[in-house]
Amino acid sequence: MARGDIATIHRVWRQLVERPSGPMAFRFILQPVMGALAALALITCGILALVIAIAQYRWTVHYLWSEIFAPIAGMKKDGMKKEGMQSPVIAIAALLICIGLFAFFAVLLRLV
Numbered sequence: 001m002a003r004g005d006i007a008t009i010h011r012v013w014r015q016l017v018e019r020p021s022g023p024m025a026f027r028f029i030l031q032p033v034m035g036a037l038a039a040l041a042l043i044t045c046g047i048l049a050l051v052i053a054i055a056q057y058r059w060t061v062h063y064l065w066s067e068i069f070a071p072i073a074g075m076k077k078d079g080m081k082k083e084g085m086q087s088p089v090i091a092i093a094a095l096l097i098c099i100g101l102f103a104f105f106a107v108l109l110r111l112v
Contacts, residue, residue, distance in 0.1 A: 039107045047100040054093050061087075 063069075 036107055036110075040104060043100055043104045043107065047097055047104070050093050050097050050100070054090060057089060057093075
């Protein structure tokens with residue numbers, strides 16, 4: 001690159017930053033909005049992934065506690081019920097969903 005090219009690039013960037021009006025004035029509105037939209041999209045994807053993971057986890061647990069796998073699991077007919085089994089996985093996932101919802105509405109309402 002020639003010295004003139006570098007000077008031209010510096011001049012263009014300096015003029016873009018120093019000039020809030022004119023043809024590039026929309027960037028002061030567009031840049032923060034695009035950042036917020038990207039954040040909302042990523043938070044939504046995380047929340048939906050957690051909801052899907054909870055559904056798949058519950059389906060897998062119910063499947064593994066079915067009649068086919070009961071002897072392997074050591075369950076007796078009069079023994080433990082599958083409704084009695086509790087796991088912290090669901091509670092932790094629910095907590096993460098609540099945190100995600102808080103983050104979503106904080107970004108949406110610009111609380112943070």
